[in-house]
Amino acid sequence: MPDIQGGDQREQQALLSLIQKVEGEEWASTRNGWKFNSGIPVCEWHGISCRIGINGGGAATITSISLVNEGLSATLPSELGWLKDLEELNLKGNLIAGTIPQELANLEKLFSLDLTNNEMTGPLPQWWGSFALTKLLLAQNQLTGEFFRNIYSPHLQSMQEVRLENNKLVGTLDGSTIMQMQKIETISLSQNDISGLIPGYQLGSLPALKYLYLDDNELVGPLPSQLAQVGKSSLEELWVQSNYLSGTVPASYVRFDKLHDFFIDGNKLTGALPLELCSADLNHDFFSTLPPDSERNYCEYIACPAGSVGKEGVYPCSVCPGGDSTKIKNPYLGKSDKDLQCSAYSQRDILRIFYESTSQKSWFGGSDWNDATKPVCQMTGITCDDHENIVKIGLKNRNLSGTIPDSIGFLPFLETLDLSDNNLEGFVPSDLRWTSLTRLDISGNKLRGVLPPMLCMMQELNGNGENNVYYCDRVACPANTFNAFGHHGYHGEPCKPCYDVHQPGKTYIGQKTCLNQHKPASDGFDWKKEIETLKESSENVNVFSKVALSIATIAMVMLIILIATRCMCGDSQRRKPQSKQERKRILRQSASSDSESSSSSDSDDEEDPNPGYSDDVELSSVVSGTSRSSRNAMDLINDHKGIALSRQEKVKKAISSRLPQAQGIRSSISNINVNARKQRLVRRTSRGSLDGYDDVVDFTIDDEHNIGYNDEQADASSVENNFGEGEVTVPKKKQETDLLDIPMIS
Secondary structure, eight states: OOOOOSTTHHHHHHHHTTOOHHHHHHHHTTSSSOSTTOOSOGGGSTTEEEEOOGGGOSOOEEEEEEOTTOOOEEEOOGGGGGOTTOOEEEOTTSEEEEOOOHHHHTOSSOOEEEOOSSEEOSBOOSOOOOTTOOEEEOOSSOOBSBSOOOTTOGGGGTOOEEEOOSSOOBSOOOHHHHTTOTTOOEEEOOSSOOEEOOOHHHHHTOTTOOEEEOOSSEEEEEOOGGGSOTTTOOOSEEEOOSSEEEEOOOGGGGGOTTOOEEEOOSSEEOSOOOGGGOOTTTTGGGSTTSOTTSOOOGGGGTOOOTTEEBSSSSSSOEEOTTGGGGGGTOOOTTOBOTTOOOOOOOHHHHHHHHHHHTBSSOOTTOOOTTOTTSOGGGSTTEEEOTTSOEEEEEOTTSOOEEEOOGGGGGOTTOOEEEOOSSEEESOOOGGGGGSOOSEEEOOSSOOOSOOOHHHHTOTTGGGTTGGGOOOGGGTOOOTTEEOTTSSOTTTTOOOEEOOOOOOTTOOOSSBOOOSOOSOOGGGSOOHHHHHHHHHHHTTTSOHHHHHHHHHHHHHHHHHHHHHHHHHHSSSGGGSOOSSHHHHHHHHHHHHHHHHHHHHOGGGTTSOOSSOOOOHHHHHHHHHHTTOGGGGOHHHHHHOOOOSOOOHHHHHHHHHHTOGGGGOOSOOOOOGGGHHHHHHHHHHHHHHHHHTTOTTOOOOOOOHHHHHOOOHHHHHHHTOOSOSSSSOOOOOOOOOOSOGGGSOSOO
16 A cells, blocks of 8 residues: 555555455545545545544544445455544445454444444454444344353443344343443344343343344243333333244233333234233334224234234234134234134144154155155154044154244144254244143254243153252253253253353254363463453553553452462461471371371261361352252243353452352362361371472362262162153252353253
8 A cells, every 4th residue: 555645644544445446446536535645635535524633733533434325345444443533433335344343343432333234244243442332333234143242341331222133143142241231222133043031130120221122033931021120111112023932921011101112923922911001002103094983902003812813913913713712723922924824733734844844854764744645643753642642753863854843832632752863953942832741852953042931831841840840951951061861851960061162053952962071271260361361352441441450450369379378378287397397397297197097097077177268168159059949940930140151250250259269160079088188188298398399289189089979879870761650759969060151041
């Protein structure tokens, strides 16, 4: 690039980096400025605004680039990061392709970024360096990755409007990150591939939130009642149509006294709408053309009732023929069908739909499911009762590929469904709750997202409901976990963490294998690495934040030194000898303790005569904090707290609760051998001192040999692989790993 004369040479170079290839040169030839050595001041270029220095002195700096619907064809260059005073970048409606460079996202004074309706690709940046960023408008592109998950990103504090509709975002909504957006007024995530549950408590805690658009995604679970909290119900528009939501519409939504747009059609919602919600003002702008004297049911403005259908799932609605009995096969609110057809599937219809949906490749062994002349009860994998009702479908390892259709849930007598070890994709339909399932095996497939909580609440399904407790992992292990069966179920083996590296949206539920069962060292709790990560992520934060980070770093280092001193010099027997006589005395004590330990090896589990910090006690408290009892399906429905904490959040929590509680993944070691290990530690310390290694303390513990097997594990191995035959007791098993990285919802 040729040199450009003038004090603003670097900024001109940044602007001209947008001029790319022949198309860019043609575009620039018809705009004022936008050329090398044009002689026109950069602040007079087309679409450029500047700010003059204080009191009119000093060089002008570029603060705004606005080129809306200009036909500009380019990628966003990293040189845009040179424009340190840039406050607004508006390239809406152009032909901008490629990714969003991190250099642009790092700009500290950026106020508004509008790249709507372009051809942007690549992941959504998680770090935005501006505390002033209020508008992030990136709709109608092809951006990938997940919605914001970095709770330390400065932009969360100032964001007022974020529009990401019509992209390719995946993953779940992180409640802890959403809670940081206390000034947000508009969140638009329509038409993406976001899954999981709606973090209702966190969204309901945002005092300024007025417009929430989550329609056309793959969300499951209930409409959260905590979205409408007392004194914080400020929503004016709520769009959640075309998802997989189940349950009923909460009565608490009557608190939305400012709500004027509310759409729920195209979900799996049942029951009746709260009558207080149904008014002439709700969704009125969509029906303003109707004659004022026409008859209408205001609840139909929100969604057609069960047993009816509408072209768009809303008014006008047509009642399905057959009276109340038709609601059995048309139980959902807001059912839509352009041909106004109600569901009336026979068993053969359901099997045909299932075959068409799972036959992207040929089934192993062939199939007779598409044979219209063969009796249903004689088809491969089908078992019927004496009344020719389908009660079992067994298609294990048959090379099924495709998705599980919703219609399979309308086999009311179905008790067993085995679809394990196939290539099924997509999501588990909540419609299965309408069956009589007691055994469900969907393990060993490529199913994404989380299980619908209403499915986890099914009585007797894979042992659920015992003592009124329901666990989703009895149906399928959640994403990023595994065991040999793909579910906890009736086998008694808990789902264990898996640390295989996956792209967002490529983690599956019900996995039986794992390549990396141990947390990589690079992902462990490494203070040095965590500090460097925070430094890198805050490279462009203001001076105050850098000072705060430095103070936090010093505090962490001092904390490490303090605890290390406590561990290495906790009692007088571990202190460095001050003289030869003291070393000799320790040697004699060591010999004496060796002889005593040989005669008292059976007393290892006695009370510790020198009580103090116990590593095992601390670990026990950590494990109890992540017990399965805190992850049952009832908790998921009542209070969804978002998904796993980010790595930075672990750092923050570790600092607040002191170092030993954040040691990362470790085995839960029994207290039985505490005293024996401490005796060995004293001997090693004294031997190390005599050998000249006075400051070295060997804390090595053979976890593998200390854990062993216990009676509870033996009981677990004796549980038979049996569904529904007799009463099955699922034994408890010791938690062997840190479940911090596993979503609470599974």
